Every structure is written in structure tokens, then in C-alpha cells.
Amino acid sequence: MSNKVAVRPRVVPTYDPANWPNIPEVIARIYAARGVMALADIETKLVQLIPYSQLGGIDNAASLLAQAIMNDKSIIIAGDYDCDGATGTSVAFRGLKMLGCQKLDFSIPNRFKHG
Numbered sequence: 001m002s003n004k005v006a007v008r009p010r011v012v013p014t015y016d017p018a019n020w021p022n023i024p025e026v027i028a029r030i031y032a033a034r035g036v037m038a039l040a041d042i043e044t045k046l047v048q049l050i051p052y053s054q055l056g057g058i059d060n061a062a063s064l065l066a067q068a069i070m071n072d073k074s075i076i077i078a079g080d081y082d083c084d085g086a087t088g089t090s091v092a093f094r095g096l097k098m099l100g101c102q103k104l105d106f107s108i109p110n111r112f113k114h115g
Contacts, residue, residue, distance in 0.1 A: 013037075069096070074103040081111045 019038035020028040036042060052058055068075055075096060079089030089106050096104055 065096070065099075069099055069101045072102060074105070075101055077104070077106040079106050079108040081108055 013032040013035070015028050015032035015037060017025070017028065019040070020031075021039065023039060031037075031042070065075070067073075077089050077092050077096075079085050086108065089108060093104060093106055
């Protein structure tokens with residue numbers, strides 16, 4: 001086994017600002033670094049999402065949440081440490097607050113302590 005480290009040249013993607021109308025340069029560069037070269041290549045609509053009615057158990061989950069909110073029960077959101085987990089936790093928290101939930105908390109495990 002070789003302990004030699006291979007150093008590869010860094011490829012910095014280029015982008016054409018004309019392909020990014022009204023988009024901040026830093027955002028366009030982030031997209032370009034991920035291989036997206038024009039705004040037209042980005043799906044900005046929600047058409048790719050499955051309808052909520054196809055989510056298994058959605059009716060029971062919605063009913064359970066509605067009953068918990070109406071009966072002033074405690075709800076805890078079990079989140080995740082990564083960016084989509086933190087985002088999902090905050091969206092759920094704000095959404096439940098907007099629906100009138102008063103006894104609401106969240107838990108995001110410590111990655112170093114809990115794995």
C-alpha cells in the first residue's frame with residue numbers, strides 16, 4: 001500500500017453571467033461549481049414532488065397533529081444535524097407555531113455524543 005498522496009489540479013468551472021439574469025454572482029458560482037451552467041437548467045417548480053396524498057399515513061399524521069394542537073398537547077420535533085435536517089426542523093417548528101401549537105419543542109442530537 002502506498003502512502004503517497006495524489007494531488008489533482010483544481011478545476012474551477014466558468015460561467016457566463018448572461019445565463020444568470022438577476023442572480024447574485026456568488027449563487028451563480030455555487031451552481032457552476034456543481035455543474036449547473038444556466039438558470040434554465042434548474043427546476044424551480046414543485047412539479048417533481050409527489051402529491052402529499054401519496055405519502056403513506058398522511059391522513060393519520062395530519063389528524064394526530066390537529067388533535068394534539070386542539071387539545072394543547074406537547075409536540076417535540078426530532079431533527080437532524082445536517083443542513084436539510086436543521087432546515088426541516090425549523091420549517092416544521094414555525095409551521096406548527098403558525099397553526100397554533102403552544103407546547104412545542106425540538107431535539108437535534110449532538111453528532112459527537114450520539115453519533
